[in-house]
Amino acid sequence: MSEKSEVFKILSEINVNDKVEKKNGLTYLSWAFAWAEVKKKYPDAEYKIFRHGSCNGLPYVYDPLTGYMVFTSVAIESVEHEMWLPVMDGANRAMKSEPYQYDAWVWKSGVKTATKKTCDAADMFDINKTIMRCLVKNLAMFGLGLYIYSGEDLPEVIEETTDTPKVPSAAAKAAATKAAKAAADETPKITSPNPIDNPNNSEAPAETPVYPVGKPYLIVGTPEWEKVKKFAVENKALGFDKVVSQIHRRYATPVATVKEISKLITGSHE
Numbered sequence: 001m002s003e004k005s006e007v008f009k010i011l012s013e014i015n016v017n018d019k020v021e022k023k024n025g026l027t028y029l030s031w032a033f034a035w036a037e038v039k040k041k042y043p044d045a046e047y048k049i050f051r052h053g054s055c056n057g058l059p060y061v062y063d064p065l066t067g068y069m070v071f072t073s074v075a076i077e078s079v080e081h082e083m084w085l086p087v088m089d090g091a092n093r094a095m096k097s098e099p100y101q102y103d104a105w106v107w108k109s110g111v112k113t114a115t116k117k118t119c120d121a122a123d124m125f126d127i128n129k130t131i132m133r134c135l136v137k138n139l140a141m142f143g144l145g146l147y148i149y150s151g152e153d154l155p156e157v158i159e160e161t162t163d164t165p166k167v168p169s170a171a172a173k174a175a176a177t178k179a180a181k182a183a184a185d186e187t188p189k190i191t192s193p194n195p196i197d198n199p200n201n202s203e204a205p206a207e208t209p210v211y212p213v214g215k216p217y218l219i220v221g222t223p224e225w226e227k228v229k230k231f232a233v234e235n236k237a238l239g240f241d242k243v244v245s246q247i248h249r250r251y252a253t254p255v256a257t258v259k260e261i262s263k264l265i266t267g268s269h270e
Helices: 003-012 031-041 124-140 170-184 223-234 240-247 255-266
Strands: 020-023 026-029 046-049 061-063 067-076 079-086 100-108 111-119
Touching (some): 026 031, 031 124, 046 124, 067 124, 079 124, 223 240, 223 255
Antiparallel strands (some): 020 026, 061 067, 067 079, 100 111
């Protein structure tokens, strides 16, 4: 086994599940834990934070259009990997030197409503946090907690804007309203199929979503389904639970959709 392969094998076998935190659909690993685990195995490991001459030697690059980006480098044994990460706010929007507004949709009483949100300006605290998160992602390239990032290549949900608002169909409105009522009930009941799956039956009760209301439904047969289907097939070695967990980060999945995902992963066609 090569030295490079040995490093990856050793670090990828470390279980980091009890050291992670979840926020806004993303999973974060403590940088202190990650670095401590690496140093236990490889005391001579080193990391660098790139300082850029174009920014007066500061540990980031900045573009007025796209925002801030930080970079790190880690060397373990004779292996070195570099990593980069944009500075983002709590909603995972790229932060800039000045606050800015963007169009978004929010759910009010089960109805999707257009609104404006603000992304605050970045300060050095935000940059510092991002550098340490970048270090953790850098260490993942050596195997430590790499599975946390599985699913990052899922298709992004394109944010609709107030310029061209989409009017929900009667079936979609019925589904959203019934799903919101079910979520408010401490003991929601799964009833008949989701109206989104049955557009000709707008009065049919919605099935309880597998994921909270507020994310777009993933419906079999749509263009988004084809992208997710490809992801599920390519990553079925991870197992059903991990694949579905990654999909849930971006989509609400009706029971019928989850069954189709299960067939793709297990090969069952019952």
